[in-house]
Each structure stands twice: as structure tokens, then as C-alpha cells.
Amino acid sequence: GAVVSQHPSWVICKSGTSVKIECRSLDFQATTMFWYRQFPKQSLMLMATSNEGSKATYEQGVEKDKFLINHASLTLSTLTVTSAHPEDSSFYICSAPLDPGAGELFFGEGSRLTVL
């Protein structure tokens, strides 16, 4: 199957700082990537759809100015949590499809963010 890699796996930061998480498709090109957030013992909630070369599409209730998404190339999407606060502490996981129109999504390993 296709491989999606995420970095860093975990990060601890101080409140008020910004954190960048990278999502790379290693052996395929991804015009679309999806960013999810998962709080403990909860399901994955879609935050936004990242589109290569254009603006991301955010789900209702997700602050686009706080969660900046950049899809600069066909293999890289980044999520920047700006001015992070403790309530932003969560597990962030990205995914990408081989086929934008059908089929499964391949997931990164996830990034666990802890904001002190």
C-alpha cells in the first residue's frame, strides 16, 4: 500500500507558541490530503481538506486562522497550530488517498501535541 509519513510523532510546547506538523506522501502524489484531530477516547474528527496549489477547505467550527494548512507540493502538506493553548492538545493525524475520487485513505502515524 501507499505510505504516508507524519512528523513529528509527538511535540510538547509552551502556551502561545506555534507548532508545525508535516504530512508527506512517500511513494505517491497526493493532490488532496485530509487533517483529522482526535481527542482521547473519541473518534477522528475531520478538520480540513488540504488541496495542492489552492486554499484548504475547513470543516464547520474549525478556525482557519488558528490551524493554518499549506499544501505546497504534491507530496507535502503542513498543519501549523498557531498560538497554541492547552485545549489544542490532541492527536493530529493526516491522510491521503491514492485516488481522490475513490478508495481508501492512507494515514500517517499521527502527531501527539501537548501544550503546557
Next chain:
Amino acid sequence: AQKITQTQPGMFVQEKEAVTLDCTYDTSDQSYGLFWYKQPSSGEMIFLIYQGSYDEQNATEGRYSLNFQKARKSANLVISASQLGDSAMYFCAMREWGAQKLVFGQGTRLTINP
């Protein structure tokens, strides 16, 4: 509105027994896909099985099979001969082809007892 519903927060099963994890979905699209993912405590999402809305046969992948009942809008996962390593969270998900994104159910925590 909730599009994917998993009504079993937790399931406990004896090793080697079969287990069925329930999943119902809601969509007005004709073209969609249904997926099951396993999430162990490490957090990674492991793809298990896929069923397309036009597939007439139930999908099978090794010990995993998907009981697809289109009229009832259900897509239950059946794990045969459960193993201790099957203990994990299991998520049902749906992808409407027009929307592209994958939407998850609440998940079921499966615990296999020796």
C-alpha cells in the same frame, strides 16, 4: 446529522470466538464506500476492509469480512477466530465519492480475553 453510527462503545470477547461490530450509515448518495479501520493503542490507523456501494458480494480479507446490507444501510465487521492482538479501537467510516472526505463513526473498543 450523524452519518456513521457505531452503537457498541465496548465489546468483550473470548479468544478464538467470532465477533461482530455493528455499523449503520446514512447517505443519499448512490456512490460511496464503506471502510473499517483498526486503531491500536499506538494510534496508527490500520486499514482492514472496504466495501463499495455497487459491490454485490460482501468483502472479505482474511479473518475479516464485511456484512453489507444495503437496504438496511448497515456494514457490520465480522472478525472470525479472534486473537489477543485484535484488541483495539475499531472505526467504521464512509466516503461519499462526491465529497471525497472520510467520515468516521464513534468507534468500538474491542477487548479479547484469553
